[in-house]
Amino acid sequence: MKAFVIAEHSDAAAQLAAGARTVADEVAVAVINAEVPAGIADAAYHVAVPEGAIADDAYGAIATVLDADVVIAEPTRHVKSVVGRLAAAKGAAVITDCLSIADGAAVSMYFGGVGQITRKAKGTAFYTVAPSVFGDAAASGSNGAAEELAWVAPANAAKLVASEPVVKSGVDLTKADVVVACGRGFVGKTGLNTELIGVAEQIAAKTNGGVGCSRPLAEGVEGSDFDSYIGVSGLQLTPKVYICAGISGQMQHMVGCNRSGVIIAINKDKNAPIFKQCDLGVVGSVEDVLPALAAAL
Numbered sequence: 585m586k587a588f589v590i591a592e593h594s595d596a597a598a599q600l601a602a603g604a605r606t607v608a609d610e611v612a613v614a615v616i617n618a619e620v621p622a623g624i625a626d627a628a629y630h631v632a633v634p635e636g637a638i639a640d641d642a643y644g645a646i647a648t649v650l651d652a653d654v655v656i657a658e659p660t661r662h663v664k665s666v667v668g669r670l671a672a673a674k675g676a677a678v679i680t681d682c683l684s685i686a687d688g689a690a691v692s693m694y695f696g697g698v699g700q701i702t703r704k705a706k707g708t709a710f711y712t713v714a715p716s717v718f719g720d721a722a723a724s725g726s727n728g729a730a731e732e733l734a735w736v737a738p739a740n741a742a743k744l745v746a747s748e749p750v751v752k753s754g755v756d757l758t759k760a761d762v763v764v765a766c767g768r769g770f771v772g773k774t775g776l777n778t779e780l781i782g783v784a785e786q787i788a789a790k791t792n793g794g795v796g797c798s799r800p801l802a803e804g805v806e807g808s809d810f811d812s813y814i815g816v817s818g819l820q821l822t823p824k825v826y827i828c829a830g831i832s833g834q835m836q837h838m839v840g841c842n843r844s845g846v847i848i849a850i851n852k853d854k855n856a857p858i859f860k861q862c863d864l865g866v867v868g869s870v871e872d873v874l875p876a877l878a879a880a881l
């Protein structure tokens with residue numbers, strides 16, 4: 585069985601290669617615009633996106649070396665586009681948001697994480713999988729420096745007309761031990777309580793952690809600086825401790841954190857669904873509980 589991993593982050597490439605090794609005996613990795621770690625696969629390729637092109641068009645270069653039974657792709661916006669086009673070229677479909685892969689079948693989420701389904705792909709299997717799905721699996725392989733793939737521009741290439749760097753907050757939540765996740769409970773009558781987000785940041789700073797949020801805070805709440813969120817369509821995290829503050833506990837959010845070591849919920853509504861999904865729960869308002877927690881640490 586041959587697996588082919590496509591990623592655009594070095595860490596994700598290593599984690600997905602480790603997972604690929606659990607389902608295949610030959611593993612190749614292609615990384616777009618980032619370093620390919622050594623010793624993670626049997627063959628490694630690097631694709632540099634040329635000036636004026638976009639990563640979504642890297643599929644042409646990758647198609648020249650793609651020879652696999654299983655393709656495992658990092659679920660970023662660009663890589664999803666690459667893998668979708670590779671699958672289309674083979675008359676296949678991509679099975680997205682996979683939670684596990686075994687015995688030639690994948691368990692994946694559907695309806696925004698409300699349900700799970702087991703599917704077998706016909707022909708080459710194309711999967712998108714969050715790197716955290718493979719937990720602590722260790723990558724292995726003999727690859728050294730990656731082979732540089734020549735760029736193959738598609739017939740109707742996208743043309744990059746302008747770009748601006750995305751300013752990301754300091755802590756990489758995928759590596760944080762503690763994540764303080766802020767939800768709509770931080771939005772009061774006068775809007776987003778940014779002072780309280782500062783308190784969440786103090787808790788994170790004291791615990792080697794980072795601050796994240798539910799989707800509504802990253803999309804549409806005025807004054808919010810969050811550029812990403814946790815959940816089925818966002819980050820899927822496995823920290824030691826996950827603090828759900830002012831988050832109701834909808835399935836679409838919990839899919840992003842339900843493999844955390846300990847989940848602590850703070851919610852003023854004692855009937856909030858989060859209390860059925862946490863290890864420790866505090867019924868109280870975030871305005872009272874978070875400053876007390878920050879002071880106690």
Ligand SMILES: Cc1cc2nc3c(=O)[nH]c(=O)nc-3n(C[C@H](O)[C@H](O)[C@H](O)COP(=O)(O)OP(=O)(O)OC[C@H]3O[C@@H](n4cnc5c(N)ncnc54)[C@H](O)[C@@H]3O)c2cc1C
Binds near residue numbers: 835836850853868
């Ligand atoms: C296809 C699809 C994909 C989605 N993907 C995601 C995703 O990836 N991630 C995600 O997060 N959501 C996602 N959603 C949205 C999701 O369904 C929920 O709407 C969202 O998670 C709710 O966010 P929340 O818990 O912050 O807000 P709410 O559900 O509004 O909950 C706010 C909670 O805060 C509590 N609260 C209010 N004030 C206070 C206070 N002062 N102190 C303490 N508690 C307080 C309330 O009791 C309530 O329980 C998706 C939805 C769809 C349809």
